[in-house]
């Protein structure tokens with residue numbers, strides 16, 4: 524097995540969030556600050572890129588290629604990781620070039636990424652074609668997720684267990700599924716609540732496939748699908764409220780697509796069923812703040 528290439532600063536902090544907990548009526552709430560891991564404005568993709576980049580370097584690659592939406596956090600962090608490692612980066616992004624770059628796209632350009640606009644063509648097909656025609660390139664899958672890179676969140680779960688041995692539940696946004704899969708592999712499905720962001724049509728299948736690739740037994744996953752609203756790109760009212768609440772109680776900034784949805788789900792589930800009084804809940808801050816400045820409705 525290839526060792527991860529260091530790209531961030533670990534362990535990330537685990538911070539208590541007493542004012543947010545009180546506002547929600549939850550006894551004990553912590554924030555795992557994976558947004559504060561160092562590289563390229565941080566986020567969960569850094570841990571996964573440590574594994575993907577190790578594979579790329581082992582194969583002698585000089586260019587990293589990946590794909591995503593125009594506000595992809597994974598694309599931005601791939602560009603940052605490439606810069607850190609002295610590699611080139613090519614980002615295949617959905618749609619057409621906007622008149623004015625915003626949010627993550629500005630950071631992609633600052634980091635020197637070459638951007639290929641896919642229009643309405645299937646992203647992964649275009650990315651594969653780009654990799655075909657560029658010698659010594661390494662293709663990182665959509666969202667940076669593979670059974671190998673999901674080991675990054677096994678690492679994170681071990682870190683968390685050291686920081687809070689009695690932890691009951693981790694709440695995490697689900698996109699391509701690797702982050703949740705890694706947490707489930709280490710903590711068990713009953714201690715992980717995934718929150719669907721609408722990034723993939725079937726998040727159960729996405730997370731299940733990664734677990735399968737990690738040779739994990741089938742798990743009874745819990746994924747909250749109540750926060751998708753009008754779709755992945757939509758900003759919903761509960762998410763807007765969650766962003767305000769985190770900022771106004773803890774000075775904590777979340778993003779509208781991932782962490783905002785995850786907190787909105789936590790709020791809604793606690794209001795509907797309550798969490799156990801002894802519940803020690805960890806909210807995973809998986810980064811994504813630059814996306815706030817690229818979001819059309821904010």
Ligand SMILES: Cc1ncc(COP(=O)(O)O)c(C=O)c1O
Nearest residue numbers: 596698699700701702781809811
């Ligand atoms: C900020 C943020 N949080 C969470 C996720 C979800 O991670 P995963 O793709 O591993 O499910 C993403 C994925 O793009 C993300 O950018």
